[in-house]
Amino acid sequence: MSQPTTREPAAAPATTREPILEVRGLVKHFPLTQGILFKKQIGAVKAVDGVDFDLYPGETLGIVGESGCGKSTVAKLVMNLEEPTAGTIKYKGQDITKLSGRALKAVRRNIQMVFQDPYTSLNPRMTVGDIIGEPFDIHPDVAPKGDRRRRVQELLDVVGLNPEYINRYPHQFSGGQRQRIGIARGLALRPEIIVADEPVSALDVSVQAQVVNLMERLQDEFQLSYMFIAHDLSIVRHISDRVGVMYLGRIVEIGADAAIYEHPTHPYTQALLSAVPVPNPEAREERERIILAGDVPSPANPPSGCRFRTRCWKAQERCAVEEPLLAVPEVFRGTGGPAEHESACHFAEEMENPPGE
Template sequence: MAEPILEVGGLVRHYPLTRGVLFRKQVGVVRAVDGVDFTLGRGETLGIVGESGCGKSTVARMLVHLERPTAGAIRFKGEDVVRLSGRALKAVRRNIQMVFQDPYTSLNPRMTVGDIIGEPYEIHPEAAPKGDRRRRVRELLDVVGLNPEHINRYPHQFSGGQRQRIGIARGLALRPEVIVADEPVSALDVSVQAQVINLMERLQGEFGLSYVFIAHDLSIVRHISDRVGVMYLGRIVETGRDSEIYDRPRHPYTQALLSAVPVPDPEAREHRQRIILSGDVPSPANVPSGCRFRTRCWKARERCATEEPLPAAVPAGARSTTGTAAHLAACHFPDDHMDGVT
């Protein structure tokens, strides 16, 4: 059993809703993230999927301390990062780096590639001697598949896939142990997506990285992830190994997401069950009582409106290689079958 390198418990991020001009008064909150729990093992890739607006990117920003949680804990090697400040926080942030979604806006257009990748050394000078930084940057460019001779070029002189490789090189500069990738390939062409994903898999083996990989493309998440967490309206409703989530989904929302994945086989596509969810995603400022998915769920019963479901092991007692429950679903009536779906 490998000890988790990152543990997230009860993570909450609420944004206040205010009214008034001179005298502002809080009239509510937007529950962007409303109680997220997960663990990340050393050398593991945890994929987080869900619809736009479910809170995935907010979780990513809190993991790297770009935003401070309203409540909850983020433990890196057992130490709660949320409670740290000053030098202690700076040391931890060196070990948790981020790759952003947009490979162009995340790079300063007025800085050369060499300055962009080498900038972390200005903040953490202990990571590389000043006279050795140029060589380190060239090595990083080579590692991510770029020409080291292009060190003096600017971001606009590269393609989208090359720019994302620059972002990955910047994330690797300080030799982190955890990388949070917030939809790193969603803005790229399909062929380029495959190249970047293969690069990230290779780097994970070379540098012993652990990934939190956030995306909305289920096929990409399945390709790269060891475990998957499915988010809906600020919470993770199902977690499990990739084979369990994709082959035996237990939560109705997960089943609906997977039914929407395109199938390349025409015969299989004709016989598959397609789930069309009714209504829209509720506002995070007005979350439904009980189960937050019940307003769109075809299995909803009276109990779902009054009692919030807690994650339960499926099957009970199963364990993964990281010591966490192998398959958890927050549903009162988990079922492999899609009864009532047409």
């Protein structure tokens, strides 16, 4: 690849484990209002309600959860597209939620996004060259004017599209190709962090693997850190180094991918993993499935205590009163085993037949 590499390769080697992104106590409430002339707030949708995580250079953090769990809102907050109600997002030690103007613009260059739907996230009236080159209009210092066309063609080449397609329009491409265009746009400013919100869910099965491979290759090539948000648990496992599981605005369990998939200790993670259909008919009879009752409660009125208790088969009185914190459960502390990871459950325990095996 002919992509120029003016930026020094990953400022610090991953071994120093200095997080590139530190998220603490992140909260986003969307107000619910009533009345037309005199708007009165009658409540709030607690989309994100206290989320902490770190993202390290060069790693992929997978975020999984069902619709409405707040994972996309977290993405928007990290991108600074929404203003958090509370909490901090530190990029290399600097709280980006407080930034504005030129300082914010400088940070934004380093955090880019790839969207889910390649059909609606590309402007149908712009050519591919204009779409991928638009970031250069906003950050002219990255590429001088005369150089842009060449840079866009390089980007097309990097994501595996023919550089001659620069004057085509999005409708002339298939879904997988459009997602490559979206990725090229995300790469244009050579960011350090890419937030990918369901980047392959809208694609055909045979094309998904191509895009996942592309993202992995680009990560190695450009030392990118990924926040990879998806609901497809097998793809998240494949691409992630660490995985966080979200439920109703909170992270309920987070840890290394093998720890989460093979040694889940939170009942929600266990149910989620066991519900995933496994492409192996031989396992049909042997699998122990946990089928949860009911739906996810409304984030406008989440249950007291543990938010999962209304659907949890282990729930006891304590769960309604005392909110479990995201920490390594006491029973596993100091064991050194894979079950020793953060899990927000009073009754965290390992399963006998973990579904991730």
